[in-house]
Amino acid sequence: MMEAAAEIPGYTYGSEGLQRSPVSDDDLELLKQTVLFGEDDERYLRMAGDVLRDQVEDVLDVWYGFVAAHPHLVRYFAGPDGAPIDAYLARVRARFGQWIRDLCERPWDRAWLDYQEEIALRHTPAKKNKTDEADAPDRIPLRYVIAFVYPITATVREFLARKGHSEQEVDAMHQAWFKAVTLSVALWSRPYADDGW
Amino acid sequence: MMEAAAEIPGYTYGSEGLQRSPVSDDDLELLKQTVLFGEDDERYLRMAGDVLRDQVEDVLDVWYGFVAAHPHLVRYFAGPDGAPIDAYLARVRARFGQWIRDLCERPWDRAWLDYQEEIALRHTPAKKNKTDEADAPDRIPLRYVIAFVYPITATVREFLARKGHSEQEVDAMHQAWFKAVTLSVALWSRPYADDGW
Numbered sequence: 001m002m003e004a005a006a007e008i009p010g011y012t013y014g015s016e017g018l019q020r021s022p023v024s025d026d027d028l029e030l031l032k033q034t035v036l037f038g039e040d041d042e043r044y045l046r047m048a049g050d051v052l053r054d055q056v057e058d059v060l061d062v063w064y065g066f067v068a069a070h071p072h073l074v075r076y077f078a079g080p081d082g083a084p085i086d087a088y089l090a091r092v093r094a095r096f097g098q099w100i101r102d103l104c105e106r107p108w109d110r111a112w113l114d115y116q117e118e119i120a121l122r123h124t125p126a127k128k129n130k131t132d133e134a135d136a137p138d139r140i141p142l143r144y145v146i147a148f149v150y151p152i153t154a155t156v157r158e159f160l161a162r163k164g165h166s167e168q169e170v171d172a173m174h175q176a177w178f179k180a181v182t183l184s185v186a187l188w189s190r191p192y193a194d195d196g197w
Numbered sequence: 198m199m200e201a202a203a204e205i206p207g208y209t210y211g212s213e214g215l216q217r218s219p220v221s222d223d224d225l226e227l228l229k230q231t232v233l234f235g236e237d238d239e240r241y242l243r244m245a246g247d248v249l250r251d252q253v254e255d256v257l258d259v260w261y262g263f264v265a266a267h268p269h270l271v272r273y274f275a276g277p278d279g280a281p282i283d284a285y286l287a288r289v290r291a292r293f294g295q296w297i298r299d300l301c302e303r304p305w306d307r308a309w310l311d312y313q314e315e316i317a318l319r320h321t322p323a324k325k326n327k328t329d330e331a332d333a334p335d336r337i338p339l340r341y342v343i344a345f346v347y348p349i350t351a352t353v354r355e356f357l358a359r360k361g362h363s364e365q366e367v368d369a370m371h372q373a374w375f376k377a378v379t380l381s382v383a384l385w386s387r388p389y390a391d392d393g394w
Contacts, residue, residue, distance in 0.1 A: 027340075030269045034344040036351070072227045124393065142390040143224075143383040147231035149346055150379045154233070154372065179347050186343040192390040193339040196321065 008094045010131035013102065013115045021110070021117035023187060028113060035183050041176040048173040049104025051163045052156070056097045062155050064093060073144065079135050088134035103180055113187070120188040142192045149185050153178045205291045207328035210299065210312045218307070218314035220384060225310060232380050238373035245370040246301025248360045249353070253294045259352050261290060270341065276332045285331035300377055310384070317385040339389045346382050350375045 012018060032038075052059065067073045068084075077092065078084045099119070106112050121127040123140040156177055161170045190197045209215060229235075249256065264270045265281075274289065275281045296316070303309050318324040320337040353374055358367045387394045 030267075031340060031344055033267060034270065034341055035347040070227075070230060073231065139393060142386055142394050143228060144231055146343060146383040146386055147228055147379060150232040150376050154375075175351065178351075182344060182347045186340040189339055189343055189386070189389075192386075192393040196336060196339050196389040 008098055009091050011095050011098055012118065014111050018114050018118050021113040023113050023190065028108065031183050031186055035179040037179045037183065040172065041179055044172040044176040045104050045180055047169065048160060048177050049101060051160055051173065052100055052104065055159045055162065056100050059100065059156065059159055060093055060097050063152070066151055076137050076140050085134055085136060088132050088136060091132045103184065116184065116187040117190065120191050123188060124191045126191060142189060145188055146185055149182055152181050205295055206288050208292050208295055209315065211308050215311045215315050218310040220310050220387065225305065228380050228383055232376040234376045234380060237369065238376055241369040241373040242301050242377055244366065245357060245374050246298065248357055248370065249297055249301065252356045252359065253297055256297065256353065256356055257290055257294050263348055273334050273337050282331055282333060285329050285333060288329045300381065313381065313384040314387065317388050320385060321388045323388060339386060342385055343382055346379055349378050
């Protein structure tokens, strides 16, 4: 995984140059409690990672199809002429796929928190477009980052069900995924809200 | 419903004195598209309203039990001495119950949008505590508003299943509820983010 990840353009997980996340260990622990994320969820999220690992491109096809079908979403990956920037979409796509793997497989430690902060900043004027030198709008509105909790959660269930797990296991993996996505979005909202976070 | 609602302290739905929501009809339509909220969801959300109507106090018992069990949440309803303010909690509870009914039963029109803005502001220094003259912290951090998508969604399913509907109907009601809650939180995030919204 690490070798593959190192080849993803703009993927800087664990890099020395990253800003440190201002989110404390206590903040993270309390967020986990708020989304009811416990030890069982950790286990089922790992299971989800195993299940999704060789389906990541199919999941991305669904998500990218959804974005491409909605002009109000694809515009954040388009240039001043309104045309989607293929190279930008492709680079973001590779990192989005790696995000699935990281969310399921990585420990949620300081390195993970630092990279959530980096992802957050890349949705805002502080860092959007810069990694990819793209001439697209300078932010993704917070409302869409939050609204994405629904499609990113709902569309994954069918993929979790494709490897012969029991209904109970699929449900448990799906709930762990829903909690993990909600917690991620809560972390990504930080730079939008400053002292309101 | 309207007569009962009029007796809820601080419930000002449809009042002339409310600030108007800056969210446009187009903004709302695009948010609905982003959470995949369609005509079937409208119908199933109405059905959920029928199912939940006489269970609202039971739902609130679960949600209040969750908040009460977590000091990092109940503190936003506590005074400077750290003790929960019972009168404040009771007043908020009555409006929280009415929010369930409104979300399921009201048309999502300008009056509804204006009241979502009012609810949003009541989570921030602009309006928190003022309606209830409570001496509690002056905001609910955005991260917890977002994180609540999970418990507010997950805990409702068992109540949706209690009125003899088919598994398919319960699932459809639950998905409509999940979408509606996510969209509500996206609206409530507006005052936290200003031009990042």
